[in-house]
Amino acid sequence: MSEEKSLNFIEEIIEADLATGHYGAIHTRFPPEPNGYLHIGHAKSICLNFGLAIKYSGKINLRFDDTNPAKEETEYVDSIKEDVAWLGFNWTNELYASDYFDQIYEFAVTLINKGLAYVDDSTPDEIAALKGSPTEPGKNSPFRNRTIDENLTLFTAMKAGAYQDGEKVLRAKIDMAANNMHMRDPIIYRIKHAHHHRTGDKWCIYPMYDFAHGQSDSIEQITHSICTLEFIPHRELYEWLINQLEIFPSKQYEFARLNMTYTVMSKRKLLQLVTEGYVQSWDDPRMPTISGMRRRGFTAESIRNFCERIGIAKRENLIDVSLLEFCVREDLNRIAPRVMAVIDPVKLIITNYPEGQSEELISENGPDETYGSRSVPFSRELWIEREDFMEEPAKKWFRLAPGALVRLKSAYIIQCNSFEKDTEGNITAIQASYIPESKSGADTSEIKVKGTIHWVSVAHALEAEIRLYDRLFKVENPSQEEGDFKEYINPDSLQIIQQAYVEPSLLTAKIGNHYQFIRKGYFCLDKETSSEKLVFNRTVSLKDAWAKEVKK
RNA sequence: UGCCUGAUAGUAUAAUGGUAGUACAGCAGAUUCUGAUUCUGCUUGUCUAGGUUCGAAUCCUGGUCGGGUAACCA
Numbered sequence: 001m002s003e004e005k006s007l008n009f010i011e012e013i014i015e016a017d018l019a020t021g022h023y024g025a026i027h028t029r030f031p032p033e034p035n036g037y038l039h040i041g042h043a044k045s046i047c048l049n050f051g052l053a054i055k056y057s058g059k060i061n062l063r064f065d066d067t068n069p070a071k072e073e074t075e076y077v078d079s080i081k082e083d084v085a086w087l088g089f090n091w092t093n094e095l096y097a098s099d100y101f102d103q104i105y106e107f108a109v110t111l112i113n114k115g116l117a118y119v120d121d122s123t124p125d126e127i128a129a130l131k132g133s134p135t136e137p138g139k140n141s142p143f144r145n146r147t148i149d150e151n152l153t154l155f156t157a158m159k160a161g162a163y164q165d166g167e168k169v170l171r172a173k174i175d176m177a178a179n180n181m182h183m184r185d186p187i188i189y190r191i192k193h194a195h196h197h198r199t200g201d202k203w204c205i206y207p208m209y210d211f212a213h214g215q216s217d218s219i220e221q222i223t224h225s226i227c228t229l230e231f232i233p234h235r236e237l238y239e240w241l242i243n244q245l246e247i248f249p250s251k252q253y254e255f256a257r258l259n260m261t262y263t264v265m266s267k268r269k270l271l272q273l274v275t276e277g278y279v280q281s282w283d284d285p286r287m288p289t290i291s292g293m294r295r296r297g298f299t300a301e302s303i304r305n306f307c308e309r310i311g312i313a314k315r316e317n318l319i320d321v322s323l324l325e326f327c328v329r330e331d332l333n334r335i336a337p338r339v340m341a342v343i344d345p346v347k348l349i350i351t352n353y354p355e356g357q358s359e360e361l362i363s364e365n366g367p368d369e370t371y372g373s374r375s376v377p378f379s380r381e382l383w384i385e386r387e388d389f390m391e392e393p394a395k396k397w398f399r400l401a402p403g404a405l406v407r408l409k410s411a412y413i414i415q416c417n418s419f420e421k422d423t424e425g426n427i428t429a430i431q432a433s434y435i436p437e438s439k440s441g442a443d444t445s446e447i448k449v450k451g452t453i454h455w456v457s458v459a460h461a462l463e464a465e466i467r468l469y470d471r472l473f474k475v476e477n478p479s480q481e482e483g484d485f486k487e488y489i490n491p492d493s494l495q496i497i498q499q500a501y502v503e504p505s506l507l508t509a510k511i512g513n514h515y516q517f518i519r520k521g522y523f524c525l526d527k528e529t530s531s532e533k534l535v536f537n538r539t540v541s542l543k544d545a546w547a548k549e550v551k552k
Numbered sequence: 553u554g555c556c557u558g559a560u561a562g563u564a565u566a567a568u569g570g571u572a573g574u575a576c577a578g579c580a581g582a583u584u585c586u587g588a589u590u591c592u593g594c595u596u597g598u599c600u601a602g603g604u605u606c607g608a609a610u611c612c613u614g615g616u617c618g619g620g621u622a623a624c625c626a
Contacts, residue, residue: 006566006574124624134554169624179555181622190624209626232556233621254557256619261563267626274612309575311565313558315611316619320563323576323588333589367589398587407585440585452585519586546587 004480008312010253014056026058031268034066034076035280037289038083047307049226051091052420061220062091064292067212068097083290097216098198104207104215108170108189109523112151116244118144119154120171126174131184136179138184147343158191161204165191182237188212214238217250225250228257259318262471263288264478278489285537286472286493297514297524297539302331318477325540332522333516337365340454341502341517345383352433359530363410366401378411381458383501388453398451402501406451409518413438413447429533454518461501464534468495
């Protein structure tokens, strides 16, 4: 039985366009400005645009909107390509708005020739003053009635470098009384003597977003130009320019951008976190950037699923980060091999297990046989988790306590006999005896225990550094709070465990490999791992019913 | 203040004039050599006031509330 999934509003538009034959096929684009790293909000747009092209057998361009040389760098171009590819998408064409500078220049000349653009010598302040306000109409610039010839001459001189930055601009001649402020003679070209990451020093004038984006869409014959809600006011201008230029009529559609609890999603704010040292880098595992999430251990599959589940609509939203966590657990549960690691170790001594003896035990790698198994060394002295022992057990406590029985995962059932404390009352060692007939896979003891705990053999353990991450902000919506968003940064978003112990099979782990540390969470090997030191990032913890029980 | 948008469980998202559904979160239980996974059940919703209609989340009118918008940024 196939469940018909309902369409989002953009899919409805596309299906209508296809059904009426308005378009034979669709063509979308993902148009980042290469001035920063991509984040999960971009992933929503990427999944939408690429997803649409795939679903309707259309084309999709990766187009860099590089019309402001002051902010753009090749480093960002490279990272964006890497991130989109990592998410699992292939683009039909890799293009740049800067590829069209000659053509866009000609569009400007066309406008001038139609008497629909003029060179304005006003200063930014003068232009702003004449722009009026939402309630009062603007006033015409004194330069608005220059002749076509004069404008042509001046614009040519602008291109030739005859003027300094800011001396002149080219404006579309529309309507200084328009309700939509974007229609009050918007600036379409400005002078910027700056080195461009691709065109070098060829140009000293650059088109503004409004005179580059729609024109690029049109040149590429984009059918559905999908952007976020804040561009709604630009749509009127987008259409006006295409109409006046009589070029391919791309259409703009807008959807609501992604917001997520306990993080920020603007490039400006993310940049601040990096430059002001609140995080290490753009790919810091606490960042909502694609590169940060990848390093943290998120899979592309889980991010794609997340984007699928949040849906596409036009209303403002604030997605609960727990949905993202659910998506990554869902995927990692399926693909991550299980291993044992002790994060906060305390020594357990099996008093009736001979000193110097050890044995290899078989432990399963996953939920069923298809995952296979591996061998794990067992011996007299083990590391176990400090929180798995309670001197005075709480109600419903299934784990280790004086006199209590628990199973050591894939090994034996043990009974705690005694324990030692230091002068401050910290447990320093626990003694227990094991039940030989309870060996995992060959248990004839008939003893039933409620709890199973993980462990690592002291003699065989590998030392590792483990980095635990928490949410970056203390409040759900830092951008909405009073004052600077940085006041709400969570000071405990990173906890580094210098000396944890992991089972020896992890010696062969590769950077980026995912694991489930049994009972603790999903982890992946960080790129800062060296031959001296294994470094693991916690991607996400496991759901913890006991922690909830404790809270009650 | 103008203009543009939007409003369905706690959070998202469906229902396109005809049974308000799904996911996450929450709660309760079963299974479990991971207090995980899996499975079962449950709680919770159409912003408001009118109108049209046999019938309105859906159409109309007014209101309320939220968001966007007046860069030589994108």
